[in-house]
Amino acid sequence: MPAGSSPTASLDVPFSAGTSTALPTAPDVSIVDGVVQIANPTSRGGATIGVVNASPPPSPVSGIYWSDTVKTLDGYGTGGGWDYIQIVTLGSSRTLTSGGTQTEQCGTDDQSNPDHGWWTRGLDSTYPYEPLLDNPPDVFAADGIFVGKANDHPSFDLTSDATSYTARQDFEVWEMYLPPGDRSQFVPLQKFTWSWGGTATWDGSEWLLTGESQTHTDPTRLPSFPDWTYPVRASYVVFR
Numbered sequence: 202m203p204a205g206s207s208p209t210a211s212l213d214v215p216f217s218a219g220t221s222t223a224l225p226t227a228p229d230v231s232i233v234d235g236v237v238q239i240a241n242p243t244s245r246g247g248a249t250i251g252v253v254n255a256s257p258p259p260s261p262v263s264g265i266y267w268s269d270t271v272k273t274l275d276g277y278g279t280g281g282g283w284d285y286i287q288i289v290t291l292g293s294s295r296t297l298t299s300g301g302t303q304t305e306q307c308g309t310d311d312q313s314n315p316d317h318g319w320w321t322r323g324l325d326s327t328y329p330y331e332p333l334l335d336n337p338p339d340v341f342a343a344d345g346i347f348v349g350k351a352n353d354h355p356s357f358d359l360t361s362d363a364t365s366y367t368a369r370q371d372f373e374v375w376e377m378y379l380p381p382g383d384r385s386q387f388v389p390l391q392k393f394t395w396s397w398g399g400t401a402t403w404d405g406s407e408w409l410l411t412g413e414s415q416t417h418t419d420p421t422r423l424p425s426f427p428d429w430t431y432p433v434r435a436s437y438v439v440f441r
Contacts, residue, residue, distance in 0.1 A: 225281065225343055225378055227271040230391055230420045235264035235354065237368070237399045237413035248408050250368055251356020252397050252415050264354025265395060265415060271378060272345025278381030282340030283390070284329035285351050286377055289433050291321040292369035293398075295440050298362055303440040305357075305370075307433045319441070323433040325353075329377065329387075340379055357438075359401055359408055369398040375427050376420075392424035393417055 235252040242248055252264035273281035293305040306319040329340065330351055341349035355370055372395050377387040399413030 225271050225273045225277075225283075225390070226345065227269055227283075227376070227390055230267050230269045230374075230376055230393060232267045232393065232395070232417050232420075233265065234395075234415050234417060235266075235397075237397055237410070237415050239359070239401055239408050239410045240356075242408045242410070243406065245403070246359075246361035248359040248401075249356045250359055250366060250399060250401050250408075250410070252354050262354045263352040265397075265417070266350060266352035267374070267393075268348050268350040269376060269391075270345055270348055271341070271343045271376070271390070273343045273381060280381040281343035281385075282379040283343050283349065284340050284377055284379075284387075285349070286328055286375045286387075286427050287325040287330045287351075287353070288373040288427055288429055289323065289325040289355075290371040290373075291433070291438065292371065293357070293367060293440075294369075295363040295366045298364055305438060306441055307431070307438045309437060320431045320433075322429070323431040324429045325372065325433055330374075343378065355397065355435075359403075363403075363440075365400065365402040367398070367400050369396070371396045373427070375424065377427075389424050389426055391420040391422055393420040 234255055236255045237250065238253050240249045240251075253259070253262055254264065271283040273279070291305040291307060295303050297303065304321075306321055307323060308319050341347050353372070357368070359366055374393055374395070375389045376391040378390045379385050379387050395415070395417035397415040400411050401408045402411070
């Protein structure tokens with residue numbers, strides 16, 4: 202779906218947890234948090250801060266990850282699919298060695314144009330959300346068996362032109378269901394939010410990490426539709 206558009210379809214049958222009648226059926230999304238760390242902390246211009254795995258294996262880096270199964274209710278057609286969508290809000294900042302401050306913002310690929318605009322909230326990556334662990338970037342089967350997984354491990358560089366960074370990024374994740382039928386549209390089933398943050402300070406010999414956290418909320422059922430105006434691409438996020 203193009204960024205900025207809004208689906209108008211809605212479920213005609215109640216959706217609820219447990220054993221009550223629902224279209225479709227799905228348990229709560231299972232979420233495993235990561236942890237915030239600084240990689241290469243003694244490197245003045247080569248360190249990074251971000252979310253990594255909370256427990257082994259350390260590679261590949263999945264950071265926070267989540268999974269679920271969804272099943273189209275018997276009697277409501279065959280097939281159907283589902284996937285996730287993620288919205289990110291940027292809130293990080295840094296203090297420069299010159300004494301000034303900059304905030305994290307996203308633009309377009311034409312950053313040489315001073316009038317192209319900047320924003321701090323938008324669609325993370327693609328619709329549906331593509332950075333999956335071991336599944337293709339497509340809709341998952343709504344058969345109640347296939348486990349749809351996704352993950353995120355945001356990070357950014359700690360550069361030598363700054364003395365401290367305050368990391369803060371907030372995410373909204375929707376589980377979206379695509380009912381059977383040629384004219385079906387994605388509708389939201391569940392939503393949870395998660396965030397990460399921490400402060401990295403250069404003490405003259407290494408980057409020190411304080412106040413680090415990565416947390417999530419419990420999923421809620423039948424949320425409102427996701428909305429956004431712009432996409433957020435990691436390669437176009439800068440401090441300015």
